[in-house]
Amino acid sequence: xxxxxxxxxxxxxxxxxxxxxxxxxxxxxxxxxxxxxxxxxxxxxxxxxxxxxxxxxxxxxxxxxxxxxxxxxxxxxxxxxxxxxxxxxxxxxxxxxxxxxxxxxxxxxxxxxxxxxxxxxxxxxxxxxxxxxxxxxxxxxxxxxxxxxxxxxxxxxxxxxxxxxxxxxxxxxxxxxxxxxxxxxxxxxxxxxxxxxxxxxxxxxxxxxxxxxxxxxxxxxxxxxxxxxxxxxxxxxxxxxxxxxxxxxxxxxxxxxxxxxxxxxxxxxxxxxxxxxxxxxxxxxxxxxxxxxxxxxxxxxxxxxxxxxxxxxxxxxxxxxxxxxxxxxxxxxxxxxxxxxxxxxxxxxxxxxxxxxxxxxxxxxxxxxxxxxxxxxxxxxxxxxxxxxxxxxxxxxxxxxxxxxxxxxxxxxxxxxxxxxxxxxxxxxx
Numbered sequence: 001x002x003x004x005x006x007x008x009x010x011x012x013x014x015x016x017x018x019x020x021x022x023x024x025x026x027x028x029x030x031x032x033x034x035x036x037x038x039x040x041x042x043x044x045x046x047x048x049x050x051x052x053x054x055x056x057x058x059x060x061x062x063x064x065x066x067x068x069x070x071x072x073x074x075x076x077x078x079x080x081x082x083x084x085x086x087x088x089x090x091x092x093x094x095x096x097x098x099x100x101x102x103x104x105x106x107x108x109x110x111x112x113x114x115x116x117x118x119x120x121x122x123x124x125x126x127x128x129x130x131x132x133x134x135x136x137x138x139x140x141x142x143x144x145x146x147x148x149x150x151x152x153x154x155x156x157x158x159x160x161x162x163x164x165x166x167x168x169x170x171x172x173x174x175x176x177x178x179x180x181x182x183x184x185x186x187x188x189x190x191x192x193x194x195x196x197x198x199x200x201x202x203x204x205x206x207x208x209x210x211x212x213x214x215x216x217x218x219x220x221x222x223x224x225x226x227x228x229x230x231x232x233x234x235x236x237x238x239x240x241x242x243x244x245x246x247x248x249x250x251x252x253x254x255x256x257x258x259x260x261x262x263x264x265x266x267x268x269x270x271x272x273x274x275x276x277x278x279x280x281x282x283x284x285x286x287x288x289x290x291x292x293x294x295x296x297x298x299x300x301x302x303x304x305x306x307x308x309x310x311x312x313x314x315x316x317x318x319x320x321x322x323x324x325x326x327x328x329x330x331x332x333x334x335x336x337x338x339x340x341x342x343x344x345x346x347x348x349x350x351x352x353x354x355x356x357x358x359x360x361x362x363x364x365x366x367x368x369x370x371x372x373x374x375x376x377x378x379x380x381x382x383x384x385x386x387x388x389x390x391x392x393x394x395x396x397x398x399x400x401x402x403x404x405x406x407x408x409x410x411x412x413x414x415x416x417x418x419x420x421x422x423x424x425x426x427x428x429x430x
Contacts, residue, residue, distance in 0.1 A: 208294065291307050
């Protein structure tokens with residue numbers, strides 16, 4: 001672990017590093033019995049090709065275990081019967097009250113079916129209804145070829161999302177498993193291209209950071225600030241480097257090879273984590289399955305929030321988990337507010353001052369402050385430009401600084417002091 005995860009001299013923040021993952025050489029972690037649920041249902045159902053169990057749960061020791069693609073014994077994480085024949089891909093979309101977003105998402109996914117990549121034959125699309133109370137299920141069932149299943153009750157030690165995607169993963173028949181959110185819109189052909197990209201780079205986990213769709217002043221000014229900090233804390237090149245300990249992933253597009261998913265323990269291994277995507281990325285790094293992460297405006301877009309209230313709730317849930325010291329980051333961004341707003345005011349005041357004996361000196365001091373303000377402005381926009389947001393949204397970013405500071409503090413307070421956060425009507429331990 002690094003000696004410090006605080007701010008450096010430029011106000012740049014290092015990401016949170018995984019504090020609890022065990023050394024893989026220590027052996028396979030033992031999961032709680034409730035977390036040993038098979039990917040395809042109860043143990044013993046289907047064809048038990050992994051050679052770990054027989055009916056009645058009798059354990060069988062294999063003298064020569066079959067090594068999977070990644071070099072570990074197949075099935076050493078949890079008992080997983082396999083279907084008779086795997087298809088190329090399973091796409092899984094967890095959805096909880098997503099009537100505003102789900103239709104566009106499924107439109108973009110179903111449209112990728114073609115003669116050589118036919119939905120229902122080469123790949124499948126599963127929507128997991130996470131106890132929605134709106135028209136989510138009705139919308140999903142309106143798409144031909146889409147399988148709709150109901151998530152089970154959320155048990156203790158699980159979040160709503162991990163429970164939903166694990167429900168779908170247990171039924172998945174694909175060699176590749178894509179977990180994607182209901183608020184995403186996929187570019188034509190991005191499913192096949194993603195599989196080829198992962199295979200070309202020989203990684204078991206591929207994650208895209210989508211192009212973000214925003215509306216309204218609050219979103220357009222705040223979101224570039226958040227994403228520039230994420231880009232600085234989690235540089236994709238370092239995330240994708242197996243020699244670097246830094247890891248990140250975005251659950252809006254998370255593609256995992258079947259054997260890699262088994263090796264990670266599936267979502268059961270991160271069942272209680274609010275940021276399950278980032279936790280899986282850390283496991284991918286530690287367990288050597290290969291991780292690739294990049295900004296992918298060519299593949300997928302996402303509209304994370306439909307309202308300012310949802311945006312505030314979402315970032316309150318996430319910010320303190322994404323940045324090791326959200327409170328210190330809030331102080332640095334508050335300093336940006338003071339410099340960007342205060343320096344020009346002070347410069348104008350000095351220019352207008354009437355100090356007869358030293359008027360020239362005061363005028364010069366005003367220009368020094370003006371130049372310092374210009375330098376601060378260039379530094380600020382240099383950071384924000386890393387967010388990959390359009391120019392106009394980046395230009396509005398100073399207006400979002402007060403809200404960003406408030407959300408960083410709010411997230412820190414709820415996670416560190418109250419130790420409780422909420423999301424979509426559910427409450428989770430912070």
